[in-house]
Amino acid sequence: MGGSAFAQGQNPLSTPRMPKEVYDATKSRCKEILLGLYSCVESPVEGPAKKDHGDIDFLVASPKSDAAKGSLAIPTIAQALGAERKIVAGGTEPAASLAIPWPEDDRDEDGKDKNDKAEDGKDKNDKAEDKDGKEEHAKKYIQVDVRVCESEEKLRWMLFKHGHGDFWNVMGSMIRPYGLTVDDTALWLRVPEIEEHNKKRARIFLTSDPAKVMEFLDMRMEGYWDKAFSSMEELYDYITTCRLMYVDPTLTEPEESKLKSNDRRRMNYRPVFRKWIDEFLPECRRLGKFSEQKFTREQITEEAFAAFGVEEEFNTRRDKFLAEKQKEYIWNTSIKGGVPAPKSRDHADILYRSCLVKALKRIILEDDTSYGIAPLKNLKKADGMYDLELVEDFISKHQESVGKAAIARHQGAYSEHIHLKECQEGQPLRKKVRSA
Numbered sequence: 001m002g003g004s005a006f007a008q009g010q011n012p013l014s015t016p017r018m019p020k021e022v023y024d025a026t027k028s029r030c031k032e033i034l035l036g037l038y039s040c041v042e043s044p045v046e047g048p049a050k051k052d053h054g055d056i057d058f059l060v061a062s063p064k065s066d067a068a069k070g071s072l073a074i075p076t077i078a079q080a081l082g083a084e085r086k087i088v089a090g091g092t093e094p095a096a097s098l099a100i101p102w103p104e105d106d107r108d109e110d111g112k113d114k115n116d117k118a119e120d121g122k123d124k125n126d127k128a129e130d131k132d133g134k135e136e137h138a139k140k141y142i143q144v145d146v147r148v149c150e151s152e153e154k155l156r157w158m159l160f161k162h163g164h165g166d167f168w169n170v171m172g173s174m175i176r177p178y179g180l181t182v183d184d185t186a187l188w189l190r191v192p193e194i195e196e197h198n199k200k201r202a203r204i205f206l207t208s209d210p211a212k213v214m215e216f217l218d219m220r221m222e223g224y225w226d227k228a229f230s231s232m233e234e235l236y237d238y239i240t241t242c243r244l245m246y247v248d249p250t251l252t253e254p255e256e257s258k259l260k261s262n263d264r265r266r267m268n269y270r271p272v273f274r275k276w277i278d279e280f281l282p283e284c285r286r287l288g289k290f291s292e293q294k295f296t297r298e299q300i301t302e303e304a305f306a307a308f309g310v311e312e313e314f315n316t317r318r319d320k321f322l323a324e325k326q327k328e329y330i331w332n333t334s335i336k337g338g339v340p341a342p343k344s345r346d347h348a349d350i351l352y353r354s355c356l357v358k359a360l361k362r363i364i365l366e367d368d369t370s371y372g373i374a375p376l377k378n379l380k381k382a383d384g385m386y387d388l389e390l391v392e393d394f395i396s397k398h399q400e401s402v403g404k405a406a407i408a409r410h411q412g413a414y415s416e417h418i419h420l421k422e423c424q425e426g427q428p429l430r431k432k433v434r435s436a
Contacts, residue, residue: 004054005087005097005143013085013099015143017052026103026142027056033080034060037068040152047165047272048229055097055143057162061155063148070094073148081144093154095147102140153208158184160210163225164235166272173263173277175217175244178300187213189304191318192297197325204317206308216307218243232272236280240290244300247284249291255281319384326386327365334388335360338395352407356399359406364391371405373398 006013018026027043034041039062046053060077063069067076073094078086083098149155161168161184168182175181181188186208194202207213214221219241229235239245251258255277256267267274284290305311339357342349362368364379364386379390 005145006085006099006141013141014138015055015099015141017054018056018142019052020050022103022142023053023056026100026144029103030056030058030081030100030144034058034077034146037065037076037080038063038148040155042155042159044159044162045164045225046228048235049231050165050228055145058144058146059149059155059158060146061149061152068148074146077146077148083144084141089147093148093150095145098144098146099141100144102142154185157186157208157210160213160225164229166266166270166276167235167239169263169266169270169273170236170239170276171242173259173273174239174242174246176260177297178244178295179297180300180304182213187216189301189308189310189314191314191321193318194321197321201317201321204310204314206304206310212307216304232275235272236276239276244295245290246293247281247290248293249285249288251285323384326388330365330386330388330391331361334391334395335364338392339399351410352403355406355410356403359402359409360395360399363402364394371402371409373402373405 004015006015031041031043038060041058041060043057043059063073066072071094074086074088074096077083078096078098081098081100083100085099087097089095089097147158149158161182172182179190179192181190181203187206188203189206190199191202191204206216210225211221219238224238229238256264259267259277263273263277267277301314305314335357339353339360342353359371363371363373363375375390375394377390379386379394381387
């Protein structure tokens with residue numbers, strides 16, 4: 001949350017950015033405490049060239065006692081770290097932002113924060129007056145974000161996903177056009193026919209192994225994931241080693257115009273991502289760098305099939321989705337759209353059309369032969385998809401016969417209903433069913 005989780009609300013807390021010495025000392029102390037509760041305690045590799053820090057992030061796994069599991073995990077962690085306030089996050093794994101007091105040993109002999117001194121030696125911290133008119137310093141806190149991972153494998157993935165700060169924000173914008181997505185769980189391959197309708201359903205799991213991800217992208221891990229980059233430029237240089245790196249040399253509009261809505265929002269509060277979009281890519285275009293697009297989305301999809309063995313799942317999910325969409329089209333357009341509106345507002349005309357369209361749906365889409373009318377030719381092609389021309393031809397030629405059979409079935413069912421009711425209640429039939 002960048003140290004801003006407690007800045008809002010009725011009783012906001014002061015959580016200023018931490019200088020490196022405060023960050024390092026507090027992080028070390030908190031890690032030692034957390035290791036008393038969990039066997040695995042880690043923090044993602046920090047973003048490049050950070051001079052100060054907004055918060056401290058911890059990922060933990062393998063609890064050492066029942067008190068560090070499930071719903072008890074966050075209260076136990078908060079108590080151990082001495083948190084005075086907490087904001088519990090949603091999700092399947094226990095997670096929270098904790099506000100712990102700024103370390104006392106970071107104060108001078110007068111009790112004032114050393115890091116609140118301006119160059120002239122005066123205190124630059126915000127001051128408030130108590131009821132006696134005396135000045136008092138606002139208490140400062142440090143935000144510590146903790147997530148309890150369900151396994152050490154999940155923890156390793158989260159370290160990878162959130163390592164180097166905005167690394168995956170930048171990489172995500174690069175690999176997205178090739179049908180690839182990385183989130184907090186895995187690397188996914190998207191089915192193009194589905195993604196605009198249902199993003200979650202469109203995703204095919206590839207791997208949650210960081211090494212396999214980087215191997216697929218042809219990027220080295222050794223020497224790049226054990227410490228932070230010294231500058232944004234160094235991070236960018238590493239990102240450009242991805243085999244999918246491409247800068248469109250013909251683009252005349254700003255890079256931002258191509259971004260998805262989530263990426264456009266990131267431009268406002270992620271400086272590494274903003275500089276990549278606003279400065280690095282335009283400079284590459286000016287110099288003619290990375291102007292060759294070496295792969296198409298289709299090629300990367302085929303490579304994913306070979307590398308991760310997901311071709312059958314990909315095709316099955318796509319074909320099932322396309323079949324569903326085609327059935328929706330036939331029902332809404334060919335059947336309901338192809339059958340004329342009722343001749344009048346008379347109940348009989350409205351009922352006739354209703355029975356007709358339902359019967360056509362059952363015959364065409366559900367292979368119902370109980371109406372005594374069936375297509376002379378199979379309406380489906382060899383690949384299992386409908387031949388729309390044959391469907392529309394059947395509707396056009398058999399509307400009348402299907403309509404007569406459907407209304408006759410309805411009237412028969414209604415007569416049977418009245419007869420059963422008469423038998424159950426011992427009452428005479430109040431009105432006769434009008435014949436067609």
